[in-house]
Amino acid sequence: EAGVAQSPRYKIIEKRQSVAFWCNPISGHATLYWYQQILGQGPKLLIQFQNNGVVDDSQLPKDRFSAERLKGVDSTLKIQPAKLEDSAVYLCASSFQRGPGGELFFGEGSRLTVL
Amino acid sequence: KQEVTQIPAALSVPEGENLVLNCSFTDSAIYNLQWFRQDPGKGLTSLLLIQSSQREQTSGRLNASLDKSSGRSTLYIAASQPGDSATYLCAVSMTTDSWGKLQFGAGTQVVVTP
Numbered sequence: 001e002a003g004v005a006q007s008p009r010y011k012i013i014e015k016r017q018s019v020a021f022w023c024n025p026i027s028g029h030a031t032l033y034w035y036q037q038i039l040g041q042g043p044k045l046l047i048q049f050q051n052n053g054v055v056d057d058s059q060l061p062k063d064r065f066s067a068e069r070l071k072g073v074d075s076t077l078k079i080q081p082a083k084l085e086d087s088a089v090y091l092c093a094s095s096f097q098r099g100p101g102g103e104l105f106f107g108e109g110s111r112l113t114v115l
Numbered sequence: 116k117q118e119v120t121q122i123p124a125a126l127s128v129p130e131g132e133n134l135v136l137n138c139s140f141t142d143s144a145i146y147n148l149q150w151f152r153q154d155p156g157k158g159l160t161s162l163l164l165i166q167s168s169q170r171e172q173t174s175g176r177l178n179a180s181l182d183k184s185s186g187r188s189t190l191y192i193a194a195s196q197p198g199d200s201a202t203y204l205c206a207v208s209m210t211t212d213s214w215g216k217l218q219f220g221a222g223t224q225v226v227v228t229p
Contacts, residue, residue: 041221042220042221043159093215104161104217106159
């Protein structure tokens, strides 16, 4: 079974530039999550989708971050304009269902460096 | 606000020793607690999940205990091997509705030396 795919794996940009990350969840998984993991910290949930609807985006900095999940499959996370403190690994995860029994499967992450 | 803490931040043990990893949380009203493993440059892999009504879970050489009242969980890894070298993170979920909204500790980086 193919896992959660993310791209690009690495990205280096200057501050104030924009960047986009792509996630393809495991086939059939209705729930998709984007987490941000800053070096030395645990991951923090940015946004959660159920199919193509947003369930929770309370920790998403909406002035610069946006995310979409068109057609309820792939998802894109965008940062515009980037700040130095956005340097982190962006992890995508998916689960078959939202709730008990819905184990989260994580991708390998997209590492962003903002100079 | 829930705070999840893992001490120590790093740990080095010789092969064969048992590993004891600690996790504490400030709000005991959790729904469940999970332990994850993270290898360098990789995503997270779920190891064990303990429901709030459970006291422990076991899988092979891994055993995790949960004491909700004191806000603590411990992950035991028996007879450690070099392949156990990784960062171990604990995470709590507060309600059924926030199932995937995990609140993580910063992790314990483990090195098992041959």
